[in-house]
Structures are given as C-alpha cells and as structure tokens.
Amino acid sequence: MSRRSLIGEALASVPSEPSATPAPETPATPRPNFTNKRLEAFGEAARIVKRPTIRLKPAECSIWPGNARDYSMLDEFRLRSLIDSILAEGGNRVPAVVRRTPGGPLPYELVTGTRRHWAISWLNTNHYPDIDLIAIIEDLDDEAAFRLADIENREREDISDLERGLNYKAAVDSYYGGVQLRMAERLKISKSQLSRYIALTEIPPFIVSAFHSPMDLQAKYAEKLLPLLRDGSARAKLEAAADQIAAEQSFRRSGDEQPITGPEVLSRLVQSTTTKGRVQRATIVAPRGDAIGQVEKDQQKVLTLSLSPSNLTVDEILEALRPVIEQAKMRSTRRR
Template sequence: MSRRSLISEALAAVANEPTPLAPTEADATAAAAGRVNFTNKRLEAFGEAARIVKRPTIRLKPAECSIWPGNARDYTLLDEHRLRSLIDSILAEGGNRIPAVVRRTPNGPLPYELVTGTRRHWAISWLNSNHYPDIDLIAIIEDLDDEAAFRLADIENREREDISDLERGLNYKAAVDRFYGGVQLRMAERLKISKSQLSRYIALTDIPPFLVSAFHSPMDLQAKYGEKLLPLLRDPASRTKLEAAADQIASEQSFRRSGDEQPISGVEVMGRLLKAVTVKGRVQKASIAAGNGKAIGEVVKDQQKILTLSLTPSDLSTDAILEALRPVIDAARIRNAKRR
C-alpha cells in the first residue's frame, strides 16, 4: 500500500464522490443498499493508516495547538455537558482513538495549528485540567494550505450532528469569499454539494440577532427555517410582528433557563413566529382627539397588541400633539401592566 498521505487521498477522493450536505431521499436509498458513506470510511481509515501505512502520529498537549479559525465549529460553545460522552470515552481508552489533524506553524505563537479534532482537543484539554494531566492528544501532522484544510474540515463536519446550521452557514459564507472569489457555484463544485444546499446555509446568516435569540440554542435554528423567515423579514409590517413575537419568546426562554425548566423547542418557536405574522385577529381602532375634541389621527391595535399611530396634518403645535398622544400611550402601558 502506498505511503501517500491519507489526508491527500481523502481530499482527492471527495472531488470524485458526491457527498450531499444534508440527508436526502437518495441518501436513504443508498444507505438501505448498504453503502458506507465516505466520511465514515475516512474516519475508520485513520486507525488503519497507523497500522498498515504506518503513518506517523505524534502525542502533544492541547496547549501546544492553536485552533484554526477556518473550522465551522465554534470552540467557545463547547462545554463539559455537550462533550460528556466523548470525555468518558477518551478517559476509558486513555486517549483519542481517532487522531486529530494538525499542521506546523513555524511562525506562529504555538508549534501546531489544529485543523480537525476540535471536540477531541477540548475534551483532552478539560481532562488535563481536571486530574488527568498525562493524557495527550494524538494527532497526524499534515502539510495543508487553507483551502485544503477547509475542505478536509468540511468532510468531517458534515456528519456531525452537534454543529449548528448557523455555524455551517457562517463558515461557508467566509470560505466562499476567501477561497472561491465569492462564487457559490465554484465552491459547490469544489465541495461536491448542490448549490441550492450551499445557498440555504449561507442565507441563514441573514437571520437577524433578534430572531436567533428567540431560539434556546443556535442548534435549534435550522436552515429550512430560513426559507420561511427571510421572505417575511423583507416586509416591514411582518418584520415588526416577528420582532415583537421574538422578543416575547426570548424573554420566556430566559425565564425558563433561570428556573431550570424545559426550553421552548425550535419547532414551537417557529410555529409561534409564523403564527404572529399569519394569524388574523380582531383589529381595534380608535380616534386620537386633541384638546378641542377634534380628531387628529387614529390608533390601531392588532392581534399582537402592537399599536400603530397615524396623524393627519393639522395646525396644532408639537406640544399639543404630544399632549393628545399622552392618554393613548398611558392607556397602553396600563393594559400591559395588567397583563403582567
């Protein structure tokens, strides 16, 4: 068997084997036929490489590695609870069974940069800080440029269930500009994924923070939700309703977290957001009158309790108009206080 780099083989093979970004009916058919997906074969091959090809592995401390920022996974989101099963597995086996991939950084602050194996790096770092300082990170050193490193990390990350669609979207959005001249089709062809799938993930990054905050975790915000929310955000009226509903849901999520209650699921969040825009309820209208009793405008309250004020041109002073609006605003505040 050739001593060619296992990583180089993986990168070359993915160029010839279409690997969908998300499961499709074709995937299910292929799985039923007994096909083993490429990612699993590559991960299994790491162990074979050490025995058959005798690829050299090294043992190092996580503190010797910086984390390559081109990986989709957000290192800051990792914690003991999220990685508990991996920590237990590494502890039982005395190390990570599947080597991480690092590259040398001659001019960097640390000797190595981690390309793949972020979860393994975090877990071993945690163990080193919690009574197991002798456990090392097992890694393979590869000479990769940034684009090859990105493709390799993507191969591994596609099958990971604990990377959010938003993380993937942010990663792809940065990569398409950095490596592919901003051309999504070129990137899709290079990664052997469909352009429509790639577009859905990148489009998810346009979801504003006020909507993201309505979800308990970024893991709950799926790419398919973006297809429903983004068109609604383009309409000012719908956007206003979405923002009001999202603020209310975010407050409830925070309250539940403080009381150790079950969070509102992603499916329920989506249902409530869409209902806020699509459900038609009774609209209440009332005139806004000046001190002389003359109507100077109208206040409309929709089913989401949102007030819309409209004023007609008049000769009244600013102070007089504000005085006419004061009882309308005070009434709304009183009703809101009673609901609380």
C-alpha cells in the same frame, strides 16, 4: 461521493513522505459503527499521504479559526462521554489533523479534532497530565484545510446549522471568490443546500434569541423567515413576537421547564405576522355626511383604508380623508 473519497481528495495534493515505520497488518473488519467508520476513513487518509501519527500536548496547538465549531462553546457537560472514552482508551483513537506553523506562537495549528483537543486539554488539567493528543501532521493550505474540516463536521450533530452557515459564508469569500457554485462543487454538495446554510446567517440576533438554542434554528427556517423580515410591517411583528418568546424561554429555563421547541417557535413567529390582534375601526364620513369607507388601525399603529366613494369627486374624497390623516399624524407626534 463517499466521505472516504472526499478525504482522499482533500489530501491528494499533499506531497508524500516515506513512512518511518512499516505499515501494520490490516486488522479484521470491525463492526461498521460511527467510530469505526471514522477510524477507517482517517486510516485511509493517513495511508494516502503516508504520514505517521505523532503525540503532542494540546498546549502545543493553536486552534485554526476556519473550523465551523465554536471552541468557546465546548464544556465538560457537552464532552462528558468523549472525555470518558479517551480516559478509558488512554488517548484519542481517531487522530486529529494538525499543520505546522513556522514562526507562529505555537508549533502546530489544529485543523480537525477540536472536541478531542478540548477533552484532552481538560484531562491534562484534571489529574491526567500524561494523556497526549494523537495527531497526523499535514501540509495543507487554508482551502484544503477547510474542506477536510467540513468533511468531519458534516457527521457532527452538535454543530448548529447557524455555525455551519457562518463558516460557509466566510469560506465562500475567502477561498472561492464569492462564487457559491464553485464552492458547492468543491465540497460535493448541492448549491441549494449551500445557499440555505448561508441564507441562515441573515437571520438577525433578535430572532435567534427566540430559540432555546442555536441548535434549534434549522437552515430550512430561513426560507420562511427571510421574506417576512424584508417586509417592514411584518418585521416589526416578528420582533415583538420574538421578544415575547425569548422572555418565555428564559422563564422556562429558570423554572427548569421544557423549552419551546424549534418548530413551535417558527410557527409562532410566522403566525404573528398574519394575526392583526386587536383592531380599532372607524367610519370615514364625507363632508355631505355620507359614509364612504372604513379605517382600521392594528396594534402596530398601521392604518388600513377601505373606500367605496360612489359618486363623490376627488376633492370630496380627499376632504374626507384629511381628518383621518391629521389625527394619525398628531398621535405619531405625541408618541415621539
């Protein structure tokens, strides 16, 4: 289903009101670039529900928490091109979507358009107080608002897979009764794609910190990392490797060097679980002096026993293992 159809479906249940102004003549077909496609889609959405645009100040809007974008992560550097574009145009060409909040602290709540809201708010406080936020008012419940915001966010490359995953995880419980299939059908995406995003939220912070940015942590990485994280021995190795990589990332940032890329971080993490590193070996000797096997201890102090007891009895084998086990216990006690 096309993005235009998805927007129409998200807004289809909204009752229409007669427009206060006649519809403008249809302009010539613009060049099909990113901005024009979004203008066309939002223009059609506005015609479907017959809502005129309004002008308001960003200070009149609270930010709906159901949007995937983390508003606190926006800054002038990330939005510089958008700020310049809005300044050149005298406003945002693509309307934001707001809904009324009767009895709320502010008159409106912003459903889509967080970047536009931030950029115009920044301009208002930096010498351009007359620039307004152009918006469309919609009467949306939370589920419809979520779907509308998701449609817009899918085109955005500056929203991380982790942000999407956290947003989807909250939404599946809040709006779809915890049923991922129901949510996937409503969003018109595959269940496997939805599952990958949600699975990414199980990645612990110590793994996330190994990546230069959450943007580098892709949804597909969860398929390789989660099985390893569920294994106790592998998890310890992952944590040690992640700490080392995070320290290297910090060092590179301080020296203005290129960061370790996402694929390289993933590769190093996975390899850390298969590399034993320095291994200590010792022979296991039976009471009669026969060598019956070998014990190995890796860097994580994990013991691996290899036995070839031949004709020894069970009691003789256990007697040979006793000093190995006691020595390991003594070392463990000293470490505590």
